[in-house]
Amino acid sequence: MKVLALAGGVGGAKLAHGLAMTLQQGDELTVVVNTGDDFEHWGLFVSPDLDTVCYALAGLENPQTGWGRAEESWHVLQEMRTLGAADWFALGDRDLATHLERSRRLRSGQRLSEVTASFCSAWGIDCRVLPMSDDPAPTLVETVDAGVLPFQEYFVRLRCEPRVSGFDLSAARQAAPAVGVLQAIQEADVVIVCPSNPWVSIGPILAVPGILPALQMHGCVAAVSPLIGGVAVKGPAAKMFRELGFEPGVMAVAECYRDFLKAMIIDFRDEKYATSLTQWGIIPYITDTYMSDKNQRRRLASQILEFCQLLLKGGL
Amino acid sequence: MKVLALAGGVGGAKLAHGLAMTLQQGDELTVVVNTGDDFEHWGLFVSPDLDTVCYALAGLENPQTGWGRAEESWHVLQEMRTLGAADWFALGDRDLATHLERSRRLRSGQRLSEVTASFCSAWGIDCRVLPMSDDPAPTLVETVDAGVLPFQEYFVRLRCEPRVSGFDLSAARQAAPAVGVLQAIQEADVVIVCPSNPWVSIGPILAVPGILPALQMHGCVAAVSPLIGGVAVKGPAAKMFRELGFEPGVMAVAECYRDFLKAMIIDFRDEKYATSLTQWGIIPYITDTYMSDKNQRRRLASQILEFCQLLLKGGL
Numbered sequence: 001m002k003v004l005a006l007a008g009g010v011g012g013a014k015l016a017h018g019l020a021m022t023l024q025q026g027d028e029l030t031v032v033v034n035t036g037d038d039f040e041h042w043g044l045f046v047s048p049d050l051d052t053v054c055y056a057l058a059g060l061e062n063p064q065t066g067w068g069r070a071e072e073s074w075h076v077l078q079e080m081r082t083l084g085a086a087d088w089f090a091l092g093d094r095d096l097a098t099h100l101e102r103s104r105r106l107r108s109g110q111r112l113s114e115v116t117a118s119f120c121s122a123w124g125i126d127c128r129v130l131p132m133s134d135d136p137a138p139t140l141v142e143t144v145d146a147g148v149l150p151f152q153e154y155f156v157r158l159r160c161e162p163r164v165s166g167f168d169l170s171a172a173r174q175a176a177p178a179v180g181v182l183q184a185i186q187e188a189d190v191v192i193v194c195p196s197n198p199w200v201s202i203g204p205i206l207a208v209p210g211i212l213p214a215l216q217m218h219g220c221v222a223a224v225s226p227l228i229g230g231v232a233v234k235g236p237a238a239k240m241f242r243e244l245g246f247e248p249g250v251m252a253v254a255e256c257y258r259d260f261l262k263a264m265i266i267d268f269r270d271e272k273y274a275t276s277l278t279q280w281g282i283i284p285y286i287t288d289t290y291m292s293d294k295n296q297r298r299r300l301a302s303q304i305l306e307f308c309q310l311l312l313k314g315g316l
Numbered sequence: 317m318k319v320l321a322l323a324g325g326v327g328g329a330k331l332a333h334g335l336a337m338t339l340q341q342g343d344e345l346t347v348v349v350n351t352g353d354d355f356e357h358w359g360l361f362v363s364p365d366l367d368t369v370c371y372a373l374a375g376l377e378n379p380q381t382g383w384g385r386a387e388e389s390w391h392v393l394q395e396m397r398t399l400g401a402a403d404w405f406a407l408g409d410r411d412l413a414t415h416l417e418r419s420r421r422l423r424s425g426q427r428l429s430e431v432t433a434s435f436c437s438a439w440g441i442d443c444r445v446l447p448m449s450d451d452p453a454p455t456l457v458e459t460v461d462a463g464v465l466p467f468q469e470y471f472v473r474l475r476c477e478p479r480v481s482g483f484d485l486s487a488a489r490q491a492a493p494a495v496g497v498l499q500a501i502q503e504a505d506v507v508i509v510c511p512s513n514p515w516v517s518i519g520p521i522l523a524v525p526g527i528l529p530a531l532q533m534h535g536c537v538a539a540v541s542p543l544i545g546g547v548a549v550k551g552p553a554a555k556m557f558r559e560l561g562f563e564p565g566v567m568a569v570a571e572c573y574r575d576f577l578k579a580m581i582i583d584f585r586d587e588k589y590a591t592s593l594t595q596w597g598i599i600p601y602i603t604d605t606y607m608s609d610k611n612q613r614r615r616l617a618s619q620i621l622e623f624c625q626l627l628l629k630g631g632l
Contacts, residue, residue, distance in 0.1 A: 043420030075389050079413030083438050085420070093409045097395030100416075104359030104401075122399050 324517020
């Protein structure tokens with residue numbers, strides 16, 4: 001089975017890792033990752049979602065934070081503070097090598113997707129990881145209290161505190177999909193939208209020209225709700241829904257993906273929405289969607305893949 | 317007393333540190349540092365001599381190696397290796413912050429001398445450290461066996477193994493002295509040429525337009541021989557002298573500086589050259605010039621400064 005996953009940061013990385021652990025030989029996994037969070041820090045190009053996904057796939061991730069590297073040290077950051085550099089975005093020593101070497105290669109003319117492929121190979125990652133685009137596609141967050149903010153300013157520096165009124169994805173709308181993205185969607189037997197933030201993780205991917213139409217034409221797209229009982233496992237998704245005037249929950253997530261969604265994986269705590277989903281023509285699959293550890297990632301991925309097999313066979 | 321020191325890497329850094337420790341309140345020390353060794357590594361601007369001098373002055377240096385930082389870790393380097401980056405030039409984690417933040421500031425338009433002043437302030441360095449130039453002035457090493465080599469290729473990657481036939485200092489000859497350098501030489505009561513390599517540490521400084529004439533007009537320049545008993549304390553100075561056809565020793569060093577040297581500080585193991593120096597019109601001062609630890613740096617600096625006081629009073 002050819003599986004394509006759309007992923008943002010932590011939640012997306014967990015499920016992508018689960019899928020990679022579960023898929024059998026001969027199966028193929030492509031993960032298309034949001035790059036709307038990318039920004040420059042300390043003069044380096046930082047791609048937080050791409051790194052979170054790759055570190056998870058490579059088993060290098062920090063299990064406590066969900067982002068960054070395991071067994072990390074912070075000596076560079078400490079010295080950067082002494083020199084008066086910005087320290088609101090914490091880059092650890094091991095993590096820093098990724099940004100350093102990627103920045104060097106990008107400046108020398110390589111594409112982000114090329115660098116990513118090379119790093120995946122170095123880290124022993126078997127599946128294919130593609131940035132949504134090789135072009136810069138920074139997400140801007142429109143807020144009520146603090147104007148228009150670059151994503152990381154909103155997300156990290158201001159800890160998601162400003163109230164959101166919208167998102168400016170115009171850069172993503174003008175970016176070309178990375179080479180291979182559209183073909184991978186077309187060739188996938190199933191597309192899985194990971195439990196990532198619909199506004200700032202999946203939204204930018206959908207904004208890249210060609211990707212939404214490819215999903216609409218696909219026929220077998222399943223999304224995993226990032227909200228459980230109306231609450232986000234991590235991050236500001238629920239807060240964003242509320243600030244934008246939506247009741248945070250499974251149906252609000254389904255609304256975001258409604259025009260291309262065949263099925264939706266929801267938590268048993270949200271079982272009550274199964275009927276509404278069915279009424280919308282979306283096939284619900286109910287399970288425990290919380291991934292507390294590696295075994296849970298594997299368990300959820302395995303259940304989703306079995307469910308998708310049934311979808312493909314037309315058994316549902 | 318206003319003291320100006322010309323310095324390269326390890327030997328220069330040691331004496332500069334000794335001078336900084338010895339000078340009294342009201343005294344002033346300016347260290348002008350070779351930047352002919354500067355190069356780009358991992359996409360970052362690295363200035364080895366400037367850093368060695370600053371780390372020594374700040375008490376941050378690695379006492380074992382003479383270069384780099386004390387209590388250093390190597391996590392970034394380890395990860396860079398995994399990603400296939402060049403690892404022949406070892407940058408430690410704490411050291412890396414210097415190159416990162418300096419590179420960021422240079423790219424944003426600051427001058428090297430500005431960045432250096434800011435870092436010195438952050439590191440609590442009281443004296444003034446000036447790069448010889450704010451312009452790139454890379455030294456090229458002309459070799460018999462390996463053609464023309466960028467300095468660090470010769471020095472670190474090839475471990476000074478190729479036989480030297482000359483040096484291309486044309487970049488230094490076209491560089492402007494950093495703002496303040498010529499004035500600091502003019503205003504100094506005494507100029508001390510540190511025990512650094514005459515060819516690749518002091519030579520590039522002398523090649524920067526205006527510096528040699530300023531020294532020739534100065535009247536009180538004293539050099540400390542980097543060779544003791546014909547042997548370099550560290551580095552390829554003796555090997556270079558031999559390959560260029562000179563007998564390595566005090567007289568060969570004196571020859572390099574002959575047209576502006578008033579005095580020379582030589583080791584007691586080289587006492588026999590005192591007469592020859594005197595015949596050349598250079599006043600010799602004989603002492604133990606080997607600086608094995610901090611106390612020895614202070615002791616040598618203190619002796620040199622007392623000697624220079626006598627020179628200034630015309631007592632010699």
